[in-house]
Amino acid sequence: MQPVDALAKVCADVRPGEPEEGVLGVVPRWVAAPSDVSEAAEVMRVAAEHGLAVVPRGGETRLDWGLPPRRCDLLVDTARLDRVVEHAAGDLVVTVQAGLPMRRLAEAVAERGQRLSLDVPLAGSTVGGTIATGAAGPLRLLYGTPRDLIIGVTIVRADGRVARSGGKVVKNVAGYDLGRLLCGSYGTLGLIVEATFRLHPLPAACAYVTAPAGDDAEGASEAVQAVLHSSVVPSALQCWTSPGRGIALGVLLEGVPDGVAARASHVAGLLGDKATFSEEPPEGWGAYPDGTTLIDVSAPPASLRDLLGALPAEAACTWSAAGRGYVGLPPEMTAEDVARALEKLRGALAPHHGGAVVCYAPEEVREAVDLWGPVPALSLMRRVKDQFDPDHRLSPGRFVGGI
Structure with a gap:
């Protein structure tokens, strides 16, 4: 039987x-x-029986992140896995299921005065x-x-078996911490089908305090x-x-x-006399910077x-005090320009135990640079890949080190 007939x-x-x-x-x-x-699970089982390379797809907002797969026999679209399974308010x-858009998740839990405290920068992003x-x-x-x-989390393994980890309560400690392992795995360890999150109450009030810093990097720091x-x-x-x-x-x-009003006044005093207040986020808040190359x-x-x-003078940047940020480089920069900028960024951040990873870039840039940079845990990551996907059929080559 042909693979397409078995899948059908x-x-x-x-x-x-x-x-x-x-x-x-x-x-x-x-x-x-x-x-x-x-x-x-049945789709993944058939894919395993026929040796098909599988790439998951959600809302396609980050499908261009990472490297191209070495091959893609089967694209598994999670769009129909879009239900809220249970909301224990x-x-x-x-x-929730993996294909549920983050926007719909936010709307569902907001009805009970709650939120998942993730402000995802791209509209259309799915849970998976x-x-x-x-x-x-x-x-x-x-x-x-x-x-x-x-x-x-619930996943379908490369062989089609369903695996579950964790539970429905915040203090659950049973089982292997599969959920954390899958975060940032780029679809290389399993097909995510369901996830359970802890929520927070919606705040009664909020305030944004913003201030310009000119070109004073020292003052901003x-x-x-x-x-x-x-x-x-x-x-x-x-x-x-x-x-x-x-x-x-x-x-x-x-x-x-x-409390918010008093704290906002205190922050304004720390940021200077040009600080302003708003209940709405300022322009660019939480968004990825513009550019054809995005660097995490x-x-x-x-x-x-x-x-x-x-x-670089041409770059735009957004940075969170949690220690992560994004740099956007414009299309006018050549592959050589991007390579030099990436090297300079990595050199500046290395003494702080930081780094720079290219999320997406034009093809000529991807071919000219090392997207991931130094990865000390690469050997461990390869062993994990071998355990979860021995035949290397899940998003092959998409992740660091060709994983």
Whole structure:
């Protein structure tokens, strides 16, 4: 039996891949869209029996991150896995399917005055894609990233078996911490089909305090340190810069109205007399910077001055005081320009135990640079890959070191 016929027997939605569905130019032979966990397991079982290379797809917001797969026989579309399985509001816990858009998840839990404290920068992002790329916005300063908020996960392994880890309560300690392992794995360890997260109450009030810093990288760094070492406990602190507009700082405060107002006044005193207040986020808050090349930088607060000093004049940057940021480089920069900029960034951040990883870039840039940079744990990551996917059929070559 041909693979497509075997797939059609276990999944109602199977069709040939289209050129526009290519993953960084690699066009899938077939696309399957399972409607539930058991159907997804059967699809993966058939793929294993026929030796098919599988690449998961969510909302396609980050499908161009990483490297092209060495091959893509089957694209597994999670769009039909889009249900809220259970919202235990009294326990501040929600279980959802992987294809659910983050926006719909936010709307569902907001009805009970709750939120998943992840401000994902791209509209259309799904739960599975957010976990697979470890995506998070400025709220990561107080609440962390997907690996800090996920308490349970269900995946389909490369052989088609369903595996579950964690549970439905925040203090669950049973089983292997599979959820955290999958965060940032780029679909190379298993097909994520369900996830359970801990939630937080929606704040009663919030305030954004913003202030320009001109071109004063030293002053911006000192202001960040002043806020972080104060008693205001910000939910988020962001620094962003773009050509011709200089450096700006923004601080998000959340809580009860009186407390937020007092804390906002204190922050304004730390940021200077040009500080302004708003209940709405400022322009560019939490967004990726513009550019055809996007670089994810690990840059702890002490490195902010060096990070800003290493940016090319043409670059835009957003940075969270949690120690992560993004640099956008314009299309006018050649592959050689990008390579030099990347080397300078890595050199500036290395003394701070930071680094720089290229998320996406034009093909000529991907071919000219090392997207990932030094990865000390690469041998361990390869052993994990071998355990989860011995035949290396899941998103082959998409991740660091050809994993």
